Amino acid sequence: MAEERTFIAIKPDGVQRGLIGDIIKRFEQKGFKLVGMKFTQASEELLKEHYIDLKARPFYEGLCKYMHSGPVCAMVWEGLNVVKTGRVMLGETNPADSKPGTIRGDFCIQVGRNICHGSDSVDSANKEIALWFKPEELVSWKSCAGSWIYE
Numbered sequence: 001m002a003e004e005r006t007f008i009a010i011k012p013d014g015v016q017r018g019l020i021g022d023i024i025k026r027f028e029q030k031g032f033k034l035v036g037m038k039f040t041q042a043s044e045e046l047l048k049e050h051y052i053d054l055k056a057r058p059f060y061e062g063l064c065k066y067m068h069s070g071p072v073c074a075m076v077w078e079g080l081n082v083v084k085t086g087r088v089m090l091g092e093t094n095p096a097d098s099k100p101g102t103i104r105g106d107f108c109i110q111v112g113r114n115i116c117h118g119s120d121s122v123d124s125a126n127k128e129i130a131l132w133f134k135p136e137e138l139v140s141w142k143s144c145a146g147s148w149i150y151e
């Protein structure tokens with residue numbers, strides 16, 4: 001269970017606004033383990049696939065264009081229930097509904113510029129990780145803090 005993984009990305013607005021460090025810090029200090037990270041400007045092709053479930057929505061084209069407009073920081077984080085807890089840490093999709101203390105609650109205002117992405121289920125996490133990372137780009141490592149984070 002502690003090996004569950006999720007895909008977290010800092011979107012172009014989060015990068016431009018200098019929030020990479022703040023967002024990584026929250027996952028690190030929570031106790032989750034970073035197992036993959038790349039700073040990249042994703043192709044439109046990849047982004048269209050990443051958001052394929054939203055293809056019928058009116059904001060789909062604009063969403064893909066915004067995601068392609070600059071670099072993103074794509075990451076894979078590992079830990080117990082990291083998919084669900086990661087979403088809680090991000091906050092609601094619409095920052096206006098996100099509580100203070102969450103990333104979106106603290107750092108952004110509009111749904112179309114909500115600075116971060118997190119997988120919504122273990123299934124989509126596995127799909128997204130495979131889409132963004134080659135297996136050899138993920139690092140399995142033992143954290144010396146592990147036995148102080150898990151009993």
Ligand code: DAT
Pocket residue numbers: 054059063092093111112114116117118120
């Ligand atoms: P989440 O990113 O919380 O998983 P989602 O998968 O439903 O949310 O949508 C993906 C992204 O699309 C979301 O982070 C921001 C954008 N989005 C969602 N609903 C939107 C809307 N009504 N108008 C504009 N952008 C929207």
Ligand code: MG
Pocket residue numbers: 118120
């Ligand atoms: Mg989503």
